[in-house]
Amino acid sequence: MEAYTGFAAVYDRFMDNVPYAEWAEYVRELLEGYGIRDGLVLELGCGTGTMTELLAGYGYDMIGVDCSEEMLDAAMEKREASGHEILYLLQDMREFELYGTVRAVVSVCDSVNYILEEQELCQMFALVNNYLDPGGIFLFDFNTDYKYREILGDRTIAEDREDCAFIWDNFYDEEERINEYGLTLFIRRGAEGGPSGQGESLSGDGPFWRFQETHYQKGYTLEEIQAALQHAGMEFLGAWDADTKGEPHGASERIYAAARERGKTTEHM
Structure with missing residues (x-):
């Protein structure tokens, strides 16, 4: 994605x-x-x-x-x-x-x-x-490389706000020195700053939009x-x-x- x-x-x-x-x-x-x-x-x-x-x-x-x-x-x-x-x-x-x-x-x-x-x-x-x-x-x-290996690597970071939340899962490959992180976001429908349309990376029929993306970075x-x-x-x-x-x-x-x-x-x- x-x-x-x-x-x-x-x-x-x-x-x-x-x-x-x-x-x-x-x-x-x-x-x-x-x-x-x-x-x-x-x-x-x-x-x-x-x-x-x-x-x-x-x-x-x-x-x-x-x-x-x-x-x-x-x-x-x-x-x-x-x-x-x-x-x-x-x-x-x-x-x-x-x-x-x-x-x-x-x-x-x-x-x-x-x-x-x-x-x-x-x-x-x-x-x-x-x-x-x-x-x-x-x-x-x-x-x-130090940041990915020692600070972010294999950690899950989450933040919960009043009308939105995110989960950020990190997976660090020490041999390739590539950090993969899966990002999942939940935004309450109608929240200020939220999406106005629906696209390929949006899903969910409940009160929240759900986003999922995968990012890769090299140290x-x-x-x-x-x-x-x-x-x-x-x-x-x-x-x-x-x-x-x-x-x-x-x-x-x-x-x-x-x-x-x-x-x-x-x-x-």
Whole structure:
């Protein structure tokens, strides 16, 4: 079953505890630290456009790319409400195409972890390098192998609210380093923010909508990320623990990384 289909209708409702504003401010600080205070910025894996909107509010000219039509529908509703001139493209981040180059590319909320093969990760990084202006900056975060193995692996997480609930079952394959999680959501019919229609991933005839989706993410080490960036022709600039903003360590769960475009070659285009 595809991810982010039925879930898209209630994604923002369940992500209301994510500190997007704090993340956006940190991304802006990093971009400005590399001299990028305006201009065209691409967000890969933009989802419902929350981060895209925040960065547009800082004055960046935003492009958002995502492979879920349903998530982009929600993003375009936000665009209509905000009036920001954001271009959204329905594309797979592993093979995205632009009409020209951009000053920076960002990707947050562990979108990179949805790329399960290292060869495809290198391919995506090479595309980023190809579509960056000379000396352009790539900022992204990723969940570490440690997080999937020690924090999420083989755990069930559940949350019960007044008119909705979710069950999140994790299964971590240590050999493949792939985390599979089955997501089941229950939303009371007629609840604010609930679905207005019925789709392939919706079921149930009672007072609740029932969603089921399966997601897969791969855990990466910082060393693997650095190697993939180098293979793609990019210059690795630095990495930071997402919680402390300090140096990454063995128990870092999420890491921010920065890289710079350093020339185009036919091998990497």
